[in-house]
Amino acid sequence: MKNLLLFVSLVFILAGCATKEHFEPEDTIGSYDNTKANLSAQITSMNKDGATLDNGEIITKRGLSKFKIPEGYNFLNISDDKVISSNYKDKILIDKQEIEVSGVVVAASLKDNKLALLYSDNSIELRDIAENKTLLKEYFNHSFVNDTRIANPYFMSNIVLFPTLDGRIIVVSSTNKIVKNIVVDPDGQFNNITFLDVINDTLVAATANKVISVGDGVLNLKNYNVRDIIAHGSYIYIATIDGQIIKTDISLNIIQRKKYKYAKVYALAYGTSLYALESQGYLINISDDFKSDAVYDFGFDNERKVIALGDTIYYDDEYIILK
Template identity: 35%
Template sequence: MKNFALVSIILALFLSGCNTKRQYFEPEITSKDSIKKHSLDSKISDVSIAGVTLKNSNIITKNGQNSKIKLKEGFKFLGEDDGLFISANLDGVLEVSDDSGNIVFSKQYGSAIVAASIKSGLIAAVSALNHIYLIDLNSAQTLMEYKSSEVFAIDSRVAAPVFLNSIIIYPSLDGRIYVVQKSGQILKDIVISSETFFNNVTYLDVIDDNMIAATAKKVIVINPQKISYFDGEIKNFIRHGNEIFIFKKDGGVVKTDLELNELAKNYFKFAIFSGASVVNNKLYIVEKTGYIIQTDLNLANTKIIELSDEIDDKSFISGDKFYYDNEFVKFE
């Protein structure tokens, strides 16, 4: 009888789980306004923190579509600086090409490079095995290789290293930041978050004396006076001037200052955020099921515009343009 009761409870729990319905963002009022869609030359193949690789092997950078660059088959665009473009494939090959598409650097590493930056003849890279590299572009020599902790699962958004005057700040896949001299010497490592899974640094930036970094669970701002933290389930993150907008997985949006003091907030029930940008003093938020949420910079005066279709996971936003599938929309 006890076994029968146990089986009955398990069956009831299973059936109740099967009947659980996914909740969707369903705004009560939508604007009659529309946003014009424009066609891309090809569908999106891959997305990185720096831009898009199209299926025709052209790229979209933060400056827009670049049809002069055609990557090799299987390569993904990772970053650019001063007319040089970084790409990598799953076999661990890292390449740099000039603005005419000529390969000026090519070298294979032990695992795929998932994030990279280039500046003044140096390449800073992070691999899928959580190795960080400093590479001399001209000599092809590896000036520094350091293996951080082993990782088991990462968020697809991987921040790129940041070059400063005499140092490079590396994001890791295990929730750390490494401060490295351009000679290759590691000066310091900082723990942002210690989660076991999906703990890679998804955002890294420096503004004035503030270093800002984020994972899927935490935001940290470090300056000479203090260290500030924000904890939560974080979906997206953008900075606009001295303000930070944090988009949470539960549909909440929080605006803070650079010390992470809350300035404003709003909540969009069941919203799944795909990206956001500030254009002409308006915040545009893309919601995955097919909406553009427009607010002022205090997260008030909301207007919701419906798109004609759901947003694919492979999407990219930069400035006034949001790219998805084989289209883009422009925010006014």
């Protein structure tokens, strides 16, 4: 009987493996033919705003940079024209200026002399680096499991938007007081803010489970299992776990959508139109009006780190600028 149960279990396991589905386009139009270029080293760490190479060079939204951060530090952000990196222990660097901090900094932004920090214990700090003093420090619910794509704080005119690890956006005024607590996703297992942007005076933010927009006093909330999300112009593009690619306006009204059965999108990018990098080695290009698409063969090692910034995809030890 024991052997029979073992056999039945094995049959179910093998059947599950045999029926596991992958994205398989009916046809491709060959390899994507835009010129590839080599990175100087492999990507070792990354977030939504850039990546660190294992030789200390960095990738930012502005492209490849020869600026080097010291060994043991990882890129967080380029903010106020300065590179911010963390040793994930007790220090950050603003360009080459070392600043001691009270814990592990996982996100940071700078404007003038104000430094906005998010710590791994889900506390936030606003610091005056000219006078070396803390202007605000607050603690929120500890988050033990986080998506690695942690959004950085955002300076917006006279306020600071702090994304937290427990699915909130904390709004801090010019007088260094918390004036609003926007709850994006209080319940998800991976509910840290992974995307934060302000488009035409509308705040757009996302976790792995939800997308919100806040503008003119109106909050819009949509439930999506998000694989990736980007903004381009006045539009938001969302790739979901179930293979959908969705185009919305900044109020999250759906303009167009397409579904690619079993597709697992690693990253979205925008050249002259939208691109989606799919895990089985395909690059999907969708026209701006979503009426047509093309699927290219695009080989890459999906066990390695991949990041898309603007019109460029960085993968393995190469990158490609999209048409």
